[in-house]
Amino acid sequence: MLRYWTAGESHGKTLLALLDGFPAGLEIDYEMVNVELKRRQGGYGRGGRQKLETDKLEVLTGIWQGRTLGSPLTLQVVNADYKLERLKELERPRPGHADLVGAVKYLGSIRGVLERASARETAVRVAAGAIARQLLRVFGIETIGYVTEIGRLAIDTPSGSLEEHRVARDQSSVYSLAPQRDAEFEKLIDDTANDGDTLGGVIEVRVEGLPIGLGTHAQWDRKLDGKIAQAVMAVQAIKGVEIGLGFEAARRTGSNVHDAIHYDPSQKHLPSLGYTRPTNNAGGLEGGMTNGQPLVVRAAKKPISTLRKPLDSIRMDSKEPQRASYERSDVCAISAASVIVEHVVAFEIAAALVDKFGGDSVEEMQGRYQLYLERAAQQ
Numbered sequence: 152m153l154r155y156w157t158a159g160e161s162h163g164k165t166l167l168a169l170l171d172g173f174p175a176g177l178e179i180d181y182e183m184v185n186v187e188l189k190r191r192q193g194g195y196g197r198g199g200r201q202k203l204e205t206d207k208l209e210v211l212t213g214i215w216q217g218r219t220l221g222s223p224l225t226l227q228v229v230n231a232d233y234k235l236e237r238l239k240e241l242e243r244p245r246p247g248h249a250d251l252v253g254a255v256k257y258l259g260s261i262r263g264v265l266e267r268a269s270a271r272e273t274a275v276r277v278a279a280g281a282i283a284r285q286l287l288r289v290f291g292i293e294t295i296g297y298v299t300e301i302g303r304l305a306i307d308t309p310s311g312s313l314e315e316h317r318v319a320r321d322q323s324s325v326y327s328l329a330p331q332r333d334a335e336f337e338k339l340i341d342d343t344a345n346d347g348d349t350l351g352g353v354i355e356v357r358v359e360g361l362p363i364g365l366g367t368h369a370q371w372d373r374k375l376d377g378k379i380a381q382a383v384m385a386v387q388a389i390k391g392v393e394i395g396l397g398f399e400a401a402r403r404t405g406s407n408v409h410d411a412i413h414y415d416p417s418q419k420h421l422p423s424l425g426y427t428r429p430t431n432n433a434g435g436l437e438g439g440m441t442n443g444q445p446l447v448v449r450a451a452k453k454p455i456s457t458l459r460k461p462l463d464s465i466r467m468d469s470k471e472p473q474r475a476s477y478e479r480s481d482v483c484a485i486s487a488a489s490v491i492v493e494h495v496v497a498f499e500i501a502a503a504l505v506d507k508f509g510g511d512s513v514e515e516m517q518g519r520y521q522l523y524l525e526r527a528a529q530q
């Protein structure tokens with residue numbers, strides 16, 4: 152079983168991720184991970200913190216001569232802005248952040264809660280996901296995440312190859328697939344910031360090259376749609392997850408939702424084994440299992456909670472009404488969230504891949520993967 156946990160506070164010494172169950176024999180590409188860490192730090196609308204940080208991956212355990220050993224991997228991203236001991240308590244909880252509930256629940260301080268609730272923690276989730284993506288690549292599985300909506304402004308997803316999408320996304324200051332519309336989005340973010348307000352948006356993640364049969368229908372907590380939904384929903388500020396048509400499927404009749412099944416023997420050698428679907432409304436998952444089509448996941452992110460023009464709140468000590476606290480903050484972090492969601496989805500796919508083809512090493516997994524494709528093609 153491949154799984155991970157993270158540790159670390161936003162302004163603490165360091166952030167750690169502990170990956171257990173990662174197979175032996177993968178050569179870790181640090182540069183690829185660092186590119187994703189940098190991308191997560193970027194996107195138009197980020198606050199001052201990102202000028203202080205230059206996130207870099209360190210691997211503390213589980214590798215020898217650059218390759219994974221099959222023993223637990225510990226990933227580290229050090230915080231440049233380490234100042235936790237000097238930081239003061241926040242007196243007025245920010246609506247939408249973990250401040251109020253956390254301080255009540257833990258019978259403690261707002262500071263002690265916000266430090267861990269903060270999305271700074273996602274740096275190591277991206278590192279874990281980027282290493283998972285390197286495992287996926289061995290099996291020809293590729294991922295991308297991009298922004299499709301910011302506030303009320305939307306962009307249709309153009310059809311194109313993953314590679315074309317990557318080029319477009321990497322040219323866009325907001326990580327959309329339509330860099331020519333950046334100015335519109337930047338203006339919206341600037342105007343909102345000038346009003347002392349914040350923005351959220353919608354992200355889409357695509358995964359291509361998936362074989363039929365990752366995940367299972369057999370037990371509720373092993374269904375891959377459920378696992379993906381949990382991983383995505385557990386990203387800070389994500390409030391909705393859709394797979395394929397998602398909520399739109401509820402509004403259509405069955406014949407306008409379900410993807411017809413065709414067969415093309417010339418595609419028998421592909422991971423989709425020759426089964427073709429003229430549409431992909433299911434978003435690549437049926438019965439909690441991958442169906443050989445691209446996985447399409449969307450996530451809705453709420454606006455940032457810390458407002459320069461704060462909402463009503465109270466003082467925790469006296470309970471008298473006061474505006475919520477304000478401290479340095481992002482105005483819009485949807486672009487960063489697109490990187491995070493891509494990587495948490497990638498991790499779940501890698502975990503499902505290890506579940507199905509797992510052995511102790513990548514080489515063993517490859518052997519089992521080939522055997523499965525050969526046998527499944529005879530069904």
Ligand SMILES: Cc1cc2nc3c(=O)[nH]c(=O)nc-3n(C[C@H](O)[C@H](O)[C@H](O)COP(=O)(O)O)c2cc1C
Binds near residue numbers: 482
């Ligand atoms: C990439 C990213 C950056 C974020 N930056 C901020 C921020 O600067 N200020 C803030 O108040 N919330 C920020 N958030 C959102 C909070 O972390 C989040 O709302 C909070 O932890 C409460 O959790 P919940 O929204 O999931 O309920 C950010 C979220 C993400 C994904």
Ligand SMILES: C=C(O[C@@H]1CC(C(=O)O)=C[C@@H](OP(=O)(O)O)[C@H]1O)C(=O)O
Binds near residue numbers: 161198200201269387
């Ligand atoms: C540090 C990151 O995001 C932080 C997420 C965050 C929050 O409350 O979630 C609050 C801000 O922290 P700070 O007060 O230090 O500026 C963001 O900058 C990061 O993504 O690397």
